Amino acid sequence: VSRAAVTLPQHGPRPHQMAVFIVVLSVVSWGLGAFAAWPWSPGGPRTAYVRVSVKHVTPPLAVAQVLSADELAKLPPHMRPQGGAPTSAGRRADAVLTLELDGRPVLTRTLRPTGLHRDGPIHAYEEIRVAPGRHRVTVRLASAQGSGPTETRALGRDVDVSPGQVLLFEHVAGTGWRE
Amino acid sequence: MFAPTPLPVITSFPAARREPLHRRLLRGAGRAYQWVEVALDRLVAPALNPLYHTGTIAVFSLAVATVTGIYLFLFYRVGTAAAHASVEAIVAHPFGIGALMRSLHRYSSDAAIVAAALHGLKMLLNDRFWGPRWIGWVTGLALLAFVWFTGATGYWLVWDAQALVLSVTTAKFLDVLPFFAEPIVQTFVANDRIQNFLFFIVLFIHVTVPLVLGALYWIHVMRLARARFLPPRVVLWVTGVALTAASVLRPALSGPPADPTVVPASIPVDWFYFPYFPLTALDPRLAWGIATVFALVVLAVPWLLRGAAPATARVETPACTGCTRCYKDCPYEAIVMVARTDGSRYKTQAVVNPARCVGCGICVGACDSGGIVLGDEPIGVLASAVTTRLAESRASGHDPILVYTCRLMASLEGHLVPVARAGSGHGVLRDVPGAVVMGLPCVGLIHPDLLGQAVAAGARGVYIAGCIPEDCQFREGSTWLAQRLAGARLPALRDAPGVRVGVEWYSPVERARFMRDLAAFARDLA
Numbered sequence: 001v002s003r004a005a006v007t008l009p010q011h012g013p014r015p016h017q018m019a020v021f022i023v024v025l026s027v028v029s030w031g032l033g034a035f036a037a038w039p040w041s042p043g044g045p046r047t048a049y050v051r052v053s054v055k056h057v058t059p060p061l062a063v064a065q066v067l068s069a070d071e072l073a074k075l076p077p078h079m080r081p082q083g084g085a086p087t088s089a090g091r092r093a094d095a096v097l098t099l100e101l102d103g104r105p106v107l108t109r110t111l112r113p114t115g116l117h118r119d120g121p122i123h124a125y126e127e128i129r130v131a132p133g134r135h136r137v138t139v140r141l142a143s144a145q146g147s148g149p150t151e152t153r154a155l156g157r158d159v160d161v162s163p164g165q166v167l168l169f170e171h172v173a174g175t176g177w178r179e
Numbered sequence: 180m181f182a183p184t185p186l187p188v189i190t191s192f193p194a195a196r197r198e199p200l201h202r203r204l205l206r207g208a209g210r211a212y213q214w215v216e217v218a219l220d221r222l223v224a225p226a227l228n229p230l231y232h233t234g235t236i237a238v239f240s241l242a243v244a245t246v247t248g249i250y251l252f253l254f255y256r257v258g259t260a261a262a263h264a265s266v267e268a269i270v271a272h273p274f275g276i277g278a279l280m281r282s283l284h285r286y287s288s289d290a291a292i293v294a295a296a297l298h299g300l301k302m303l304l305n306d307r308f309w310g311p312r313w314i315g316w317v318t319g320l321a322l323l324a325f326v327w328f329t330g331a332t333g334y335w336l337v338w339d340a341q342a343l344v345l346s347v348t349t350a351k352f353l354d355v356l357p358f359f360a361e362p363i364v365q366t367f368v369a370n371d372r373i374q375n376f377l378f379f380i381v382l383f384i385h386v387t388v389p390l391v392l393g394a395l396y397w398i399h400v401m402r403l404a405r406a407r408f409l410p411p412r413v414v415l416w417v418t419g420v421a422l423t424a425a426s427v428l429r430p431a432l433s434g435p436p437a438d439p440t441v442v443p444a445s446i447p448v449d450w451f452y453f454p455y456f457p458l459t460a461l462d463p464r465l466a467w468g469i470a471t472v473f474a475l476v477v478l479a480v481p482w483l484l485r486g487a488a489p490a491t492a493r494v495e496t497p498a499c500t501g502c503t504r505c506y507k508d509c510p511y512e513a514i515v516m517v518a519r520t521d522g523s524r525y526k527t528q529a530v531v532n533p534a535r536c537v538g539c540g541i542c543v544g545a546c547d548s549g550g551i552v553l554g555d556e557p558i559g560v561l562a563s564a565v566t567t568r569l570a571e572s573r574a575s576g577h578d579p580i581l582v583y584t585c586r587l588m589a590s591l592e593g594h595l596v597p598v599a600r601a602g603s604g605h606g607v608l609r610d611v612p613g614a615v616v617m618g619l620p621c622v623g624l625i626h627p628d629l630l631g632q633a634v635a636a637g638a639r640g641v642y643i644a645g646c647i648p649e650d651c652q653f654r655e656g657s658t659w660l661a662q663r664l665a666g667a668r669l670p671a672l673r674d675a676p677g678v679r680v681g682v683e684w685y686s687p688v689e690r691a692r693f694m695r696d697l698a699a700f701a702r703d704l705a
Contacts, residue, residue, distance in 0.1 A: 009682060018223075021417065024223060029424045030429070034429070039446065041445050042344050048442070114361070121361075125362045164444055166439060168369065
């Protein structure tokens with residue numbers, strides 16, 4: 001031969017390979033559809049939840065300070081308290097959240113005010129699983145009143161909980177507990 | 180007896196040194212993956228094997244998701260009640276158009292994330308993620324994360340039971356961070372707390388993140404010459420048909436409307452996007468720990484699992500004629516043509532950027548003038564080593580066949596024996612007498628003139644066992660070689676009377692098929 005004899009691969013898909021290809025794609029299509037909506041039980045069978053959501057503004061820990069006229073005059077106008085109201089006293093009190101189920105405490109959390117200076121509201125979101133059936137649920141939010149007595153806000157309810165139900169106990173700042 | 184000369188540094192037998200355990204484990208996993216590819220090759224032919232086109236299938240699927248998403252966007256309404264109702268209304272559009280669009284949108288998103296994940300797995304198991312390829316790995320991970328994020332926000336917009344689970348689990352996850360004054364999860368205690376504005380924000384993210392995807396994709400392929408955006412036409416069409424078939428036969432449906440007062444006994448979950456849902460019962464801080472460690476480890480893979488640095492290319496400027504063939508053939512845009520600096524009569528010269536060079540040697544095979552060296556050795560060293568080994572083989576009583584191969588060498592090493600004396604550094608196949616094997620980084624390194632030289636040095640014929648072109652370790656080596664030998668690309672095979680060349684493509688694990696083919700080639704030569 002005057003030129004090199006080169007044998008290069010010639011591999012096109014054969015008819016039976018095209019048929020298998022279609023089968024493979026059918027399986028892939030089925031897999032896409034199946035696993036894009038495969039059922040899942042998020043809570044498991046026979047499960048219900050009690051959720052507690054809290055937003056609350058606890059009182060300042062320190063005694064509020066009332067500025068004198070001289071002190072007020074030194075402040076820029078936009079920083080002067082309206083009507084001679086007390087200035088912020090800094091850190092606010094912690095609160096204790098308690099959840100009782102059938103008279104038995106199942107959750108106790110100490111909640112700290114938000115903010116770098118701990119002078120913001122407190123927030124909490126808690127969730128516990130309960131067995132369906134009739135229960136006595138009591139939620140309490142206790143916070144110290146400066147040097148005064150502790151204030152406790154409580155809500156107790158007898159409830160029938162069905163499977164999959166979510167009972168929400170929500171404490172709204174300025175309003176109190178609501179279901 | 181001929182005095183043995185050391186093999187050029189670019190050849191791969193015997194192995195320069197034993198690799199550490201983690202590299203051997205990676206290679207073992209890679210071989211397992213390659214067997215899966217081989218099985219599909221034999222079932223559907225390499226040209227149709229979807230595992231060779233995972234990257235472009237992901238891009239095509241995202242394109243389908245974009246087009247169908249525009250349709251859905253036109254009819255979508257925001258709000259806890261309106262969102263779910265509007266999606267249901269879209270599904271009820273006449274002639275099934277809405278249902279088809281919605282299903283295609285979902286399944287193309289699923290196909291995109293599956294294909295992208297498989298693409299990453301393939302790059303990992305085929306050792307294509309380190310060295311200059313680190314940028315592809317890192318941006319690929321970012322792309323995968325953004326595809327997931329875009330898809331997850333899409334699921335949220337439907338505001339069904341799955342969206343609520345997604346919202347609550349994500350909110351609990353984020354609430355661990357000390358950035359938020361108020362727990363995000365409190366937003367989802369009741370539907371009346373969720374403002375339409377939140378839907379606008381999520382919709383905005385869902386629509387705009389794909390723009391970031393476009394920019395990331397550009398970075399992902401910026402080091403690739405002739406980057407392919409779409410799969411071959413037949414694969415593109417059948418992917419489209421598969422998506423349509425899934426949409427028609429199993430239309431995508433929403434779960435029940437999101438209701439924070441109920442935990443449904445069962446909800447449909449897209450496991451391609453949310454495989455972690457069963458783990459959401461874990462403490463969010465533990466989840467953060469797992470996610471952070473996993474992300475850092477995966478990002479560091481190009482450095483944790485890197486191999487020995489390959490010999491890179493360098494241009495011997497005096498020999499360079501500025502022909503631009505190396506520049507055109509380099510699959511990684513590692514070569515640029517610049518103005519001549521040595522006063523030669525040629526106007527330009529090639530320069531290799533070592534930070535981009537992966538050491539494939541394709542540029543060496545493209546160069547007529549011997550102007551490129553790999554590992555500081557010109558191609559003449561390879562030619563003289565071949566000559567020596569063929570002569571040694573003849574002196575040992577064989578009528579040699581020269582075999583050039585690349586990744587297949589990993590499967591051959593246990594079947595090679597030195598013929599002259601131990602340590603002489605060349606291999607002869609135990610099962611095919613006289614077959615002298617030269618392992619190269621890529622068969623694209625073979626300049627066609629090497630074939631004639633081999634026959635002149637005493638080879639009965641030359642057999643080249645390269646990577647399957649759709650799966651070439653260096654993207655284009657097999658394709659360029661075939662085109663050169665067919666005379667369709669320069670440098671083309673010149674007239675070489677009496678030279679017999681056989682070429683075949685193999686997966687790195689197909690040793691048995693290679694042995695059969697080589698034995699048949701040897702019989703044909705006899």
